[in-house]
Amino acid sequence: MINFNGTIVSEDANLLTQNRAFLYGDGVFETVKVLNNKVLFLEDHYFRLMSSMRVVRMEIPMNFTMEYLEEQILSTVNENSIAHSSRARITVYRNDGGYYLPKINTVSFIISAVGLEKQLYSFEKITYEVDLYKDFYITKQLLSSIKTTNKIINITGSIFADENGLDNCILLNDSKNVVEALQGNIFMILGHKLITPPVSEGCLNGVMRKQILSLANKIANLEVVEEIISPFDLQKADELFITNVIKGIQPITQYRKKSFATTRSAEILEKLNEMIGTI
Template sequence: MVNFNGELLPTTETFLDHQNRGLRYGDSLFESMRAVSGKLFFWEDHYLRLMASMRMLRMEIPMDFTMEFLEENILGVILANDLDQSAARIRLTVFRSDGGLYLPETNVISYIIEAKALQNPFYVLEDNRYEVELFKDFYVNPDMLSTLKTNNKIINVVGSIFAQENDYDNCLLINTNKQVVEALNGNLFLVKGNTVKTAPLKDGCLNGIIRKKLMEIINKLEGYELEENSISPFELQKADELFITNSIIGIRPITKYRKKEFGNVTAKNLLGKLNAVARLG
């Protein structure tokens, strides 16, 4: 079952057509989040990011589009799919309603809520082989639009195909200034000694929820120094650890980049603290 504009519908039912602006122009935003036993991880952060993104794209926010209203609708989808006692992956998609060419006829929005089962209730650390490479066919623009979670993800799609064709598990994206921005499916963190570094938003990286949470955690920890600064490709092979973060996997250590292999001590330490924060809400 999916929720389309407040109505629960079977997944087999057709409710979108060729006029959909998300399909036509990528005029759409989405939030992916984790839920466990009906509890949404970091829901307030996801909601606030969505509202800020909608305002930036000049979408009309309905009066009833409150945090409580959307949470109730999300929980309804979880219950309708019998996932209220297990872990679930939630996708909330918001798109401008049909009409117009590049210039929309309306800024009124529609929304879809989906839920799929996840295997693990909390974030777990995978320590099997995970090799990455730079994706240099196309570049990320270092601007605020690149920080939004929009449906304009063609570079991520082409990069994923490149990774599969070349037997990589993921790729790292670079911007037009040749700075390393993020992975195909999440933010990138680099560990060197006691310094944990991640790219700044001005470089065009996604304004990730887990990125934000880990930065808050690291800032409170003794023995670690957080650095939010541009990452050069030359730094990657000098790092002690590289790891990827997103709202579904939590933290994913990278084990190899070119000839360099990496550990995961810091990633393991941070994962436990991330799970603790997630439990608290």
């Protein structure tokens, strides 16, 4: 028996009492965009998920192939009649047993999905204001580059942003350098340079980040570099934008007293939509 919100009930009534993702954050996940019954950037998502499972020493099932993952995602979105445009999340967690030390390393997974109104990427907000989040910091380590079910910094940062009338916050690492935004990687345009922090700074090894780096290399007069960005550098930028696979590109228009253009961001967004239209 367990106590659930003041009522004694059978432990079987709550499946979370032994769930390791719930108890210890012992899980990893991927969020994907489905467009016209296709999983965008499937290979990148699959290999990042496999890498994440290896990093946290989960046992990868023999049948957990890229084709199997695709089949499971598409069956979920089709069952919900949202295969034309949707976001799906696959959460992989270590099976029940043990405390900090698990008894086994086998896994289970859950896939959930919701429909999206738009198929192509677009700028959802014309004005988008951000500031730094300095209550907690990202550590420069391998675990910071994968998507685990422990996202408490992103949660507290999102609450901070909401309380202060901000659209997003920029996270810093323990060296006080820029890492990423709450919901995606961050890019800075300065003159003819497109700059984003290297993964070694603690940022997520984002799937959309990879696409943007590849696309930007094909745009004339734009040099792509991965280098450390300080908070002071942000105020020197011509443009700032955030990327993830669901929203694509979200330009930042205001950081403290500095306003930013969105010209090159729009150019990259156009190239991105051209690319997914051919997938």
